[in-house]
Structure formats: structure tokens, C-alpha cells
Amino acid sequence: MAETPKPDELFENIDHGMPDEPWEEVPPDLSEGRFCYPTKKKNLEYLDMPTTTKDEWSPADAEWPIPDNWKEIIHEGFKDRLEKYRSLKVFMDTCVRCGACADKCHFFIGTGDPKNMPVLRAELLRSVYRNDFTTAGKILGRIAGGRPLTRQVLKEWFSYFYQCTECRRCSVYCPYGIDTAEVTMMARELLSLLGLNINWILEPAANCFRTGNHLGIQPHAFREMIEFFCDDIEEITGVKIEPTFNRKGAEILFITPSGDVFADPGTYTMMGYLLLFEHLGLDYTLSTYASEGGNFGLFTSSEMMKRLNAKMYAEAGRLGVKWILGGECGHMWRVIHQYMDTMNGPADFGETPKSPVTGTVFENAASTRMVHITEFTADLLRNNKLKLDPSRNDNKVVTFHDSCNPSRAMGLLEEPRYVLKHACNHFYEMPENTIREQTFCCGSGSGLNTEEIMELRLLGGLPRANAVKYVHDKYGVNMLACICAIDRAALPPLMDYWVPGVDVTGIHEMVGNALLMEGEAERTMDLRFEPLPYAEETEEDADE
Amino acid sequence: MNDKNKIITGLVIFFLVVLFPFWFNLIFGTPGASTAPEAELTEKAKEAENCVEETQYMRAEHMQLLDQWRDTVVRDGKRLYMAEDGGKYDPSLSNTCMDCHSNKVEFCDRCHNYASVAPYCWDCHTYPEETE
């Protein structure tokens, strides 16, 4: 947004003081720039979801276009979910408000808004739960922390549950493991029952349902884009790559977020994958149908998540592949790791994934049959199957951003680091309380990567940016590596704003740069068409 | 995903722990434990009617008195206690108290055991051997 204040000013204005009024009495800030735009009705209709009563509306409106029996709908939906999700019920009951989570949320750190403390975010839902579903709340009402559901409460939900990126950082510190991501997911499901959803989530979801990917890329365009990358690769390396599409009988199906096909710097990562597979001579295929790893259903409802994810197994089965290899993506991997097998499984194709290059069997993916690309590449490196010249990345001083989902909903911490450290010579970690399971969100996860709330995103991403700034100042870090497509879209503006001079890359872009391809011409440019560092005498391959 | 059995098992264990006093007393308990055992007086004590102070006071405060005795004797070197009624006593657990209450088991221990109080007086101070 044009009127975004200067970084210094924005930083100075962060106020962590608590208001005088109790939080129940503070109305949500629904002024322009503070909310995500509601979804267009056509998306709701396309996805068979409940719609609002009006086509066009704004959260800033006093009256929201919801049906008259909206309270009943929410109440019934709530009740239903309490039965279907023990997590919800237990998280509603057990919080003792110890405050451990209070300053763990990036949105709270950045905005100072008390309702961005995970405890209060959950309390927005909890207060209604107490009022409607607990004995104490029914008898004692407010004294027991109960609060009747009003339009104001609904607006609060819309405001604050679309100010949570479901990053799970708070759940790391909670003594009972209360996971605000889970609470937010439930709240968004409830809001969706009234058609209250945001366009930046539902548009991609609708696209994905129709074309197989969020960006609505149709099969022929998908193929063209990939081939365009192949042309670039040929120009840079002199190696001609011809990937296959929807090819039956391939050993491996490769699925990556469509962001890697569409938007820089993800596209460079895509080129990295293609180079790697060519280097190995891998028997793989891409699919235009399962052309999306990401899943915006996760940010809508479990049903939508399941509907969107189904195509992966369906396509794997149709093509008769042995297993699926997945690209670098954050929430995609939360879905694959924790939900996919339960929702869309058991897999009715293939076998336990086995690397055709090293023979390593991925027992940890025995049932889901889906392997993360960094697991795959780390195994290759360990077995010395790749020829790399990390000095090609010598102009890059790299740090690694753990994406929320792979770190806190999967535990993928060492694999990307291992790959990265082989692909470059200058790697520095950010401070320890900001990485691994304590990593900070980019501020735009869970479908909030939308322009209209840019200031909120910059504030939410501040803790991450601040940690990058630390290594930027201290070690001269100029490259932020990550394994998430939303990160690759969200981090560049965040870096430009808070830490100018730091670029964002995927792990496999770094690998692609370093790979010594068979028959390649002498490279002078990296995958971004930028000159390679002056080729000094090759330093010994630093393998620490 | 059927973890209901596990949960019920956990709940039963929890209740067993919570209800410990009830089943413990039922199985291992001393019958009639809701009536406190009476401290038995020796003939000598019966004759004396009162202890160094009134019975009621002694019942509640004997440990405070003993505490005071030990401090005054050891630290101030005063070895004469003048009671409320003018009686004079040697403030000594072994020599005065146990002279009358020579039946530690029936007198001291009964209540102490009932209330699970384990005074460490006897670690150093002697008491008359019980004559069975």
C-alpha cells in the first residue's frame, strides 16, 4: 500500500501497553487495510459453500450480510465440531491463562494488539463456548468467563482469525499443547458456515478445484511455463531438458506448489528441481492435473482440504507411479504429513518409496508414499551421488528460515540444512530462539499473503525480519533460503521493507546453481541470469 | 483410534488414587479409628491429678512448654520451673515428665501415632524402659 509508513516509524509505533478497557469491550479494528477482502460469491458457489446474503459487502459495513438464523448455525456448527474434534474441546477447557504464549505470536510482537496474544485469540472462541456449552458458564455467565455470541463477537472472529497464520509457535510453549492453529481452523470453519471467508483463500481454492492448481494455470499453459524454464536452463547451462507430463508408467510423480511454476523467486527453485532430476536421470513425470502441492483448503475447512488433496493420490494411481516426490512447500507438507493419509488414504498405488539412485527406502513415508525433496536430496548427498560446486554460490551469504509447517508439524529441520550446507560455502544460522521449532512465521501464512493488509503483514513478519537483520548486520547475510512457496512470495517484500539487500531463495535453486551437469557449457550466470562470482581457484569443497 | 479404553483405565486409576483413604481403611485400617485412643495415666499420674499445669493446657501446648524448657535450661541455665499454681519443677523431660508418665507407649505414643507425629525428643532423651 502506498501509505505504508517508513520502517522506523512503523517500528517506533509498536506499543505493547494494555488498554484500559477489558478486552471484551474493545471493538475490532475493521478499517480499510486491517482486514482481508471477503471472498467473491462465485467462489463460494463454485465450491458448494454457504454464501452470504449479498454479493458485494465489506467487513467495514455495520451490517453484515448473514442469514437471520446465523446464531443457530454457528451454535450447531460449534456443537458438531466439539464432537468431531477432541482438540477443540480440550483446548476450550484446559487453558489456565498462564500467559506463556502471550508474547510468542509474531502478530502480537508486531502489532501489540492484545487480542493477537494466542490466549486471547482462543478466548474469543472460548468465551462463547463457555456461555453456550458449559455448566459454569450457563449459571455464572460473565463471572465464569462466558460471553453471548453477538454480531460484534462475530466481527472479532473475522478480524482475528484472519490475523492468525496457523504457525503453531504458541503451541510449542503452551504447557498443555494448546494449538491456536487448531482453534483458528475451527473458527474459520464456523465463519465459513455463514459464507464469511476471504478472497485470497477461496479464489485459489476454487482455481485449484477446477484446474488443479491455485493460480488457475490450465494444462497447456502449465506445460509451456515449464518448457520456458527449460529454455532458460539451456541458455544458462547448455543442457537441454525435456520433462514429461502426465506420463503413465513413470516411477515417480513430482508435485510442487504452483507458486514455483508461476512466480519469482520460486521459478528458480523449479529450475533447480529440473536440473537435479536431469542430473540423476530420474524416471519421473509432472502432472497438469495434480499440478499443485499447496492446499488452501487447509485454511478453509477439513472438508475442503480433503477435496483439494484428493487429486494427488488419484493421479498417482492413474499414472501408476511407485511413489510421489513433493517439492518445497510449507503448508503443503503439513497436509501431506499430518492429514493426507488419514483423509485420502490408504494409498492404493505403488510401494514404500525407495530412491532409485541410492536404494534408500523411506520407511518414514511407508504409508503415505510421499517423500520431501530435501529428504530425497539429503540422501543423495550423503551417498555422494551429486557433483556440486558450491563456490558458484560464493557471492551468497546464506541463512535458513524454517517454515512453520515443516518445522512444527513435521519436524523437518536437518534435511534442508544438510542440503544447503553442501550447496553453498557461507551459511549462518539466525539466533536460536528464532529458528527450528521456535521459528517465526513470514507473517503471511495461512492465506494471508494478500496486498490489502500489507502493513499487518509487515508487522507480523517483523520478528522474522528482525532476526534476518541480525545476521545481515553481523555476517553480511544477503540470501534467505526457505522451503516454502508462500515464504518465497511473502519474504521478498518483507526483506525489502525491513532488511533491504537480502534476497530470498529456495534450497533447490542453490542446488541447481551448484550442480555440475554432464555435458554442460561453462556457466557464467546463475539461474537468475546474474553473473557467477569470479571463478577463483576452486576452494576445497567445504564439507563440514 | 479407539483410545476410550485407555482413557477409562486412566480414569479408574485416578479414582483409585483419589479414593485411597476409603479402601485403605477398609482393608488395612484399625477398627474404630474414628475415636481417638485415650492416653493412659500411670497410678502416680492419676494421683497427682494435674500435670505441671492444667490438663487442658498441657494437652494443647505441651510441646510449646517443652520447647521453652529446653531453651531456658540449656541457654539460660535456669533449672527451676515455677508453675501457675506455685509448684516448682525441674524442667526436664527425662527427669520430670517421664518420672510420672513413665509409660511412654501408652501415654505419649498413642496420640502421637494417631496423629502421625514423630517427635524427635527420644533420639537423645531417654525414657524408662517399659515393663511389660
Add this chain to the structure above:
Amino acid sequence: MENSRRRFLKTAGFSILGVGAGSILVGLETRSARAAGPGSDKGPVFAKAEEAREARRWGMVIDTRELDEQTCRKMQEECHRIHNVPDFSGDEHPRSSKHEIKWIWPTEFTHAFPGQEAEFLAEKLSHKPIIPVLCNHCDNPPCVQVCPTKATFKRESDGIVMMDFHRCIGCRFCMAACPFGSRSFNFRDPRPAIKDENPEFPTRTKGVVEKCNFCAERLAVGKQPACVEASGGALIFGDLEDPESDIRKLLADEYAIRRKPNLGTFPSVFYIV
């Protein structure tokens, strides 16, 4: 906010006082059953017995010229018997000697007075255990200064360096501080090693330090210390602050020495050698 905090403290304070005051009243009620209990204004409840021996600073003169080994042993036996001092001597324990508890014991001249050996003293005399040593009840006792619980203290009334076994936590600082080795530590439960227990005197427990108490319990009932009684006149006990006392007269006439005088602890035990 400030305001509300202050208000909180006030309310909280008052209410806790409220609950508290109620209960304290209940408490006082119980106490009032003996309105004039110990410590009330009816007058002193504790006193010294009339026959108690009193002094401002007890001291002792040991006339070693009058002592032989046998008397020394007798004094020790008597002292240890009435104070329930354990005897581990017949014991198999490999570290028995270290576990020894001593209140008073005979030693050789060279041990008692290191550095003051008389040059031409007959060998047999300088190595004859006829010097009874015990706690010196120093006027400036280092052991008192180091005790963290005040279990060791100097009685202001009569200068005896006392131990309150109830309070001793067995830290053994006093043992390190005492230059005379007058203190012993109960490494083991002493009770089994007491041959016939004196019921009038307590025993100690494992983990407690003990030493001579100048027979404070005997002085309180008008008796002389046990060793003095057993010494056949070789030990003279009395008030060092009283110029008319026997002990002062003796010290005025005879040349008496103290152990390690240069340390400045001012022992109250004197030796005529």
C-alpha cells in the same frame, strides 16, 4: 492502572488481615485458657535453683604436679559416664580412632603445650600422659563465632562455652575453628556404644558435635564438675572474676600457664606444671 494496582494491594491486604484476624482471635482464645501462662506478667516463671553455684566466669586450675595417670583415667571415666559419652574403643570399625568422642582426656606435655617443651625435662615425664585436657571455655571462643545456628554459645552469666545439641546441624565449622581439638563429631549413632546410660543426661545423635560443658548441669544443682570431684584435689574450680576466690588466690601464688596463649582465645583453664 497504577491506581488499580494500589487499590489491589490495599484490598488484598485488608482482606487477608480480615481472614487472618479472625483466626488469630480464635488462636488467642485458646491461649487465654491460661491467661497467665509462661511469660505472663505474673513474674518470672523460671529461676535458678537456690543451691545453684554461680560465678561470673568459671575457671579451672589443673595442678599437674598432683596428678598421676590413674587419676587422669578416673576423671575421664567419670566424666564420660555421667555425660553418656560413647566408647568405640573395643570396636572393629576400621576408622574407630577417628570416631572417638572425648570431653576430657589425658595427654603428654608435648602435645598439650607444643612449643613450650622444657629443654631438659626428663624424657619419661614429658611423654607421660598426665596432662588432662578439655574444652578451655575460652573467654574469646573462636568456635562461637563460626557457629551458623548459635548452637555453640558463650553463656553471658558465667562464661561457660555451651552447646545446644538441639540446634547443632553438624556443619563442623566449630571443630575447624577450635585450636585445641576439644570437640568431637558423632560420625555414628552413639547410643549403642554407651555402656550404661545415665538417664539424667541426654545422649546425642549421629551428626552432632559435642564437648565438655564444665558440668553446667551439676553446677545448677550445687555440685562441682565431675572431674574436679574425681581429681582428689588436683583440680581447683572457681570464679575467675572473684578476687577472693580460691582459684584466684592460687593463681596469684603459683605460676600457671595456659594452652596456646599466643592465639588470644584466653582459655579459662590454667595449668601448674
Add this chain to the structure above:
Amino acid sequence: MNAAYLYSLVTVVVLGLIAYAGVEAAGLDVLFGVIIPYLAFIIFLVGFANKIIDWSKSAVPFKIPTTMGQQKSLAWIKQNKIDSPYTTGQVVIRMLLEILLFRSLFKNTRTGFGAGRRISYKWVIWLWLFALLFHYSFLVVVIRHLRFFTEPVPFFVSFLERIDGMLQILLPNIFLSGFALLAGALLLLVRRVFLPKLAYISRPADYFPLFLIIGIAVTGLMMRYLSKVDVIRIKELTMGLATLQPSIPEGGISGLFYVHLFFVSILVAYIPFSKIMHMGGIFLSPTRNLANNSRAKRHENPWNYPVKTHTYEEYEEDFRDKMKEAGIPVEKE
């Protein structure tokens, strides 16, 4: 701004006065000494069981552990077995550490805005320390109180008393746990009142149990160390309760005891309806009690139902011409 503590404090004080007056003035010994304690205990048992069963009835559709360490993947990468458990055994260890040592709280950090626009995250253990102090001293106090409810008193109670009274100071011998409990509760209260963020999120339901527990601790300490109650009479009463032969002992017991007992009764009855149920909830937290092996072992969702998907056939139907044109293989020509 925040009168929450006031409600709670006043409620607790009033409750105390009711019990005191009820016994001392109105002679309701039986009500406060027998009826209410039994009632409270029954409410506790039924309420607690109800809540747990209610929780257990809800499904666990997905395996959603919060992973706080390296997953098990390649053989040569060291798995974090506690924070990213793969087997049931590892889950049990994670849960035990969580329940017994409050491991997650131990990780706590404090966010600070430092010089040079630097945001810092400092490791702070105070909350963990206070919580540990509070919970463990409470446990010891509760176990110690079994001396009033058992005869003969079991060895572990006497043993615990010996440890607890290890210092052998003052008379009656000081039990550390009682003071630790009071200190723990007060520290938690002070945190709640003086840390602005915490004060802002706190509600009567947070203050009430704290004040109640402080009330219990204060009355308990008073009875032991200050105003002296007749312990033997009390044990007669409590043994009557524990052997289901309740009676009010002759001679009566100080009103202070009934205040203590009433507070305890209220607390016990309050547990199932309050946040104190976290003691049961922690066992059922799906982010902690599930293994991170969901790619290796399929987790069943009991209410899994078929959903409408966009099948490949429908997809090809939509784009067949374009696919053919682009040379992408199709099923139907």
C-alpha cells in the same frame, strides 16, 4: 480497570466468614464438617468422570502432534525422540516429561525490544519455577494430609513427613511444603496482578482458585503454627469421614478448622467446572500425546466421509482439446 480479583477475593473472604460463623455462632458443625465435605467430594467424582468421558467421546480425527525437534527420516539423521516422538514409548516419555516436569514451560522466553531496534527473546524460567514449586508443594501437602484420613498411617506418608520436616526447626516442626505452597500461590498471584499482559487476560475464574488455595494454605498454616487446634479431635472427624461413619467429635473443633475444610470442599467441588481440569486435559492434548509417524502409519478418522472431488475425468473433459494441442497425453481421444 480489572476488578476480577476483587470479586474473587471478596467471595473467598465471605465464604470463610460463612463457615466460621456457621460453626461458631450457628453450631452447624454437621453441615460444615460432614454434609458439605461429602457433597463436595461426590460432586468432584461425578463431575471429573463426566468431563473426562465427555472429552473421550470426541473424536481425534487427525494426528497433529506439535513437533519440536527433528523427525525420524533418514537413518543417519539423529531423530529428536522426545520432541518428535515416533513410537508410543517415545510419546510416553514426552508426556511424562511434560506432566512431571512441565517441559514446555521450561522453554519459555520473554520478548524484549532492545537497543538498535533489536528484538530479543530471553530464556526465562520464573513461570516454570513458580509452577513447579506450586504444584509439587501442593502434591506433598495433599499426601501429607493422608495422615488425617488413614489409621494406621501408611509408611509413605510418615516418610514424606520426615523429608518435609527435615530441617527440624521450630515447634511444631516446620513442614516446608506448606510454606512453599503459600509462596508458590502468592508468586503466581503476584505475577497475575503485576504483569500487565497477564493482568489483562485474567478473569475471576483465574483469581478465585488462587485466592481459595491461598486461603486454604493460610488457614492450614495458622492451625499448625499459630492458633493450635486439637489435632486429635480433627483426626476423629476426618477418620469418621474416611470410614463412612461420620460424627462430630465431642468437645468440638475450632472454627478455623471448619473454614479450612470449607475452603477445601469448595475447591474440590469447583475442580470439574473450572480450569483446574487442566490436570486431566494435559493427558488428552492431541498435540502432545500423538506420535509423529503419520506418514508411516495411517491414522483413522472415525468420521471420515466421502467428499465431492474434481476427478481426472471431469478435468480432462474440461481441458481435453487444450491438452491434446499441447501434446499432453489424454485418456479419451
